[in-house]
Amino acid sequence: MPLDLETARAAVARYPSPRSALLTLLWQAQEADGWVTPQTVETVAELLGLTASDVESVLSFYSMYRRTPPATRRLQVCRSLACAMKGAEEILEHVRAETGVGPGETAPDGSFSVEVVECLAACDHAPSCLWNERMEGPLDKQGALARLRGQGGDPA
Amino acid sequence: MIRKLLTEGMDTHDLTRLDVYRGRGGYAALAKALGGMSPEDVFNEVKTSNLRGRGGAGAGAAFKWSTLPNDGRPRYLILNGDESEPGSFSGRMLIERNPHRIIEGALLAAYACGMAKTFVYLRGEFYEGYAILKRAVEMARDAGLVGERILGSGFSHEIVVHRGAGAYICGEETAIMESLEGKRGHPRTKPPFPTAAGLYGMPTVINNVETIANLPGIVENGGAWFAAIGPEKSPGTKICSVSGRVRRPGNYEIEMGTPLRELIEEHAGGLEPGHELQFILPAGASSALIQPKDLDVSLDFDSMMAIRSMLGSAGMLVCDERDCPVHVAYLGARFYHHESCGKCTPCREGTGWTEKVLYRMEHGQGRPGDTERLEQLCQGIGGRKCLCLLGDFSVTYLQSALRAFRDAFVAHEHGSCPMARQEVAIR
Ligand SMILES: Cc1cc2nc3c(=O)[nH]c(=O)nc-3n(C[C@H](O)[C@H](O)[C@H](O)COP(=O)(O)O)c2cc1C
Ligand code: SF4
Ligand code: FES
Numbered sequence: 001m002p003l004d005l006e007t008a009r010a011a012v013a014r015y016p017s018p019r020s021a022l023l024t025l026l027w028q029a030q031e032a033d034g035w036v037t038p039q040t041v042e043t044v045a046e047l048l049g050l051t052a053s054d055v056e057s058v059l060s061f062y063s064m065y066r067r068t069p070p071a072t073r074r075l076q077v078c079r080s081l082a083c084a085m086k087g088a089e090e091i092l093e094h095v096r097a098e099t100g101v102g103p104g105e106t107a108p109d110g111s112f113s114v115e116v117v118e119c120l121a122a123c124d125h126a127p128s129c130l131w132n133e134r135m136e137g138p139l140d141k142q143g144a145l146a147r148l149r150g151q152g153g154d155p156a
Numbered sequence: 157m158i159r160k161l162l163t164e165g166m167d168t169h170d171l172t173r174l175d176v177y178r179g180r181g182g183y184a185a186l187a188k189a190l191g192g193m194s195p196e197d198v199f200n201e202v203k204t205s206n207l208r209g210r211g212g213a214g215a216g217a218a219f220k221w222s223t224l225p226n227d228g229r230p231r232y233l234i235l236n237g238d239e240s241e242p243g244s245f246s247g248r249m250l251i252e253r254n255p256h257r258i259i260e261g262a263l264l265a266a267y268a269c270g271m272a273k274t275f276v277y278l279r280g281e282f283y284e285g286y287a288i289l290k291r292a293v294e295m296a297r298d299a300g301l302v303g304e305r306i307l308g309s310g311f312s313h314e315i316v317v318h319r320g321a322g323a324y325i326c327g328e329e330t331a332i333m334e335s336l337e338g339k340r341g342h343p344r345t346k347p348p349f350p351t352a353a354g355l356y357g358m359p360t361v362i363n364n365v366e367t368i369a370n371l372p373g374i375v376e377n378g379g380a381w382f383a384a385i386g387p388e389k390s391p392g393t394k395i396c397s398v399s400g401r402v403r404r405p406g407n408y409e410i411e412m413g414t415p416l417r418e419l420i421e422e423h424a425g426g427l428e429p430g431h432e433l434q435f436i437l438p439a440g441a442s443s444a445l446i447q448p449k450d451l452d453v454s455l456d457f458d459s460m461m462a463i464r465s466m467l468g469s470a471g472m473l474v475c476d477e478r479d480c481p482v483h484v485a486y487l488g489a490r491f492y493h494h495e496s497c498g499k500c501t502p503c504r505e506g507t508g509w510t511e512k513v514l515y516r517m518e519h520g521q522g523r524p525g526d527t528e529r530l531e532q533l534c535q536g537i538g539g540r541k542c543l544c545l546l547g548d549f550s551v552t553y554l555q556s557a558l559r560a561f562r563d564a565f566v567a568h569e570h571g572s573c574p575m576a577r578q579e580v581a582i583r
C-alpha cells in the first residue's frame with residue numbers, strides 16, 4: 001500500500017511551507033509500506049517540489065527511517081546510561097549467543113531484527129526497549145528471546 | 157515536598173479524555189483569558205509568576221517572550237517535546253497522560269504573544285504520545301477549543317503536532333527549526349536568536365512542554381500565586397525523573413526548593429537494599445555529578461548552580477557503588493559521539509576521541525597518561541567553541557567525574573577497575 005496522496009496533501013496544507021511536511025510524509029509512507037521505498041522518495045519529492053537527492057539527504061540524517069523492508073518482529077534495545085547500568089548490553093550479548101543475531105542484524109529468514117537505540121525516555125523501566133515500535137520494559141534475557149522467537153505477543 | 161500542579165489528578169483520572177480534563181477545571185484558564193483578559197494581561201501574569209524554562213537553562217519565560225520584535229511579521233510558537241537527554245522522562249509522561257494541559261498552555265502562550273501557529277515537536281520514538289496528543293488536539297478542535305474563533309472569542313489558533321525521526325540534536329532550539337522546515341537537523345549560527353529570526357526566518361518562541369504546562373495554573377490563579385510557591389527566584393514545581401539504583405524509579409513532582417535528599421530517600425524509596433549512594437547525575441548525561449556530601453542541596457535552579465551542577469530537566473540518574481564513574485563516562489561519551497551532528501570539528505572529532513580513550517580504559521587497555529588525555533580533550537571541546545551546546549554537554553559530566561574520582565580513572569590506565577566491573581560492551 002503506497003503513500004495515500006490525499007492524506008499526504010492534507011499534511012502539506014497544515015504547514016506554512018510545503019517542505020515542512022517532508023518528515024511527516026516519510027512517516028506516512030513508512031507506516032503504509034513498512035519502509036521508505038525508492039518509489040516513495042520519488043513521490044514525496046514530486047509532491048513537495050524537491051529533487052530526489054534533496055529527499056535522500058534529509059532521509060539519511062534521521063535514524064528512524066528504514067531503507068529496507070522490516071523484519072516481522074523488531075526489537076530495539078536502549079543502550080544509554082540507565083539501561084546499560086541495568087544490563088542492556090548483557091541482554092544483547094545473550095541474544096547474540098543464543099540466536100546468532102547481534103545488534104544491527106536481521107535473522108537470515110527475516111523473522112526478526114535487533115537494534116540498539118539511545119535513551120527512550122523510559123529510564124524508570126530500564127532496561128527498556130521498543131518492541132515492534134511499542135515502548136516496553138524492564139526487559140530481561142528470557143523476555144528478549146521469547147519475543148524474538150514469536151512468544152511475545154503479536155507484532156503490530 | 158510533593159506538590160502536584162501539573163500532574164494533579166493524573167494517577168486517578170484519565171485526563172486524556174476532554175470531558176474528564178474539563179470536569180476537573182481544565183480549559184477554565186483559557187476561558188478566563190479569552191473572556192476578559194487582554195493578551196498583555198496574560199503576559200503580565202506570566203511575568204509576575206517568574207516562571208523559568210524547564211527545558212534546561214532556566215531562562216525566564218516572560219523575558220524570552222518579551223524579546224519578540226514588534227514588526228507585524230507572523231510569529232510562531234514551538235513546543236519542545238524532543239526529550240532525548242538520557243535520564244529525562246517527565247515530558248513523555250505529560251504528553252501521554254495530560255495532553256490537554258499542554259494544549260491549553262500552548263493556547264495561552266499563543267494568545268499572550270499573538271502567535272500565528274503552534275508546532276509541537278515530538279521525538280520520533282514517542283509513537284504513543286504522538287497518537288495521544290494528536291487525538292487530544294482533534295477533540296479540542298471538535299469542542300471549539302482549537303481552530304477558528306476559540307470559545308466564541310475573536311482568537312483563532314492552530315496547533316500542529318509534528319514528529320521527528322531519531323536525532324538527539326533536534327532538541328536544540330535551532331536544529332528543531334531546521335527539522336521543522338524539512339531539513340537535516342543541523343543547528344544554526346546564533347545570533348540571530350529565534351525570537352528575532354526563527355522558523356522560516358520569522359520571530360519564534362521555543363519552550364519546553366513542561367514550561368508551557370505551567371501556564372493554565374498561572375492564568376487561573378494569578379502570577380502572584382505561582383511566584384509564592386517555593387524559592388523566590390525559582391518558583392513553582394518541577395517534575396523530577398528519577399532512575400538508576402533507587403527502589404522506586406519514576407516521576408515525582410516536587411515543590412522547587414525541596415531537598416534532593418528528600419526526593420531520593422523518601423519519594424524514590426532510597427537506594428536499592430544493601431547498596432550505597434555514590435553519585436547522582438541530576439540533569440541527565442550532560443550534568444556535573446553530585447556527591448553524597450551535597451545531598452542536602454535544594455532542588456532549584458540557583459542552588460544547583462551554586463554546587464557547580466544544574467537542575468536542568470531534572471533527569472536524575474542515581475548511581476551506587478556498583479557503578480564505576482569511568483564506565484558512566486564511557487556510556488555518556490558513546491552517546492554524544494553518536495549524536496554529534498558533525499558540523500563543528502571540536503565536537504565531531506573530540507567526542508570521537510573521548511569515546512575511543514574511554515573505550516580502551518573500560519576494556520582493560522588503558523594507557524599511561526589517558527587521564528590527562530581526557531582532561532585535555534575536555535578543554536579542547538568545552539568552553540563554548542561550537543555552534544551549539546552539545547559539545548559542552550559532552551564534557552560536563554566527564555570533567556566533574558575527573559575531579560571527583562580521578563583515582564578511578566588513573567586505575568583504569570593500568571587495566572584495573574576499582575569497582576571490578578565485568579566488561580560487556582557493544583560498540
Ligand atoms: C543538544 C541540545 C539538546 C536539547 N534538547 C532539548 C530537549 O530535548 N527538550 C528541551 O526542552 N530542550 C532541549 N534543549 C534546550 C533547547 O535548546 C531550548 O533551550 C529549550 O527548549 C527552551 O525551553 P524553555 O525556555 O522552556 O526551557 C536542548 C539543547 C541542546 C543544546
Ligand atoms: S556542537 Fe556538535 S552537535 Fe552542536 S552543531 Fe556542533 S557538531 Fe553539531
Ligand atoms: S537510558 Fe534507556 S530509556 Fe533512558
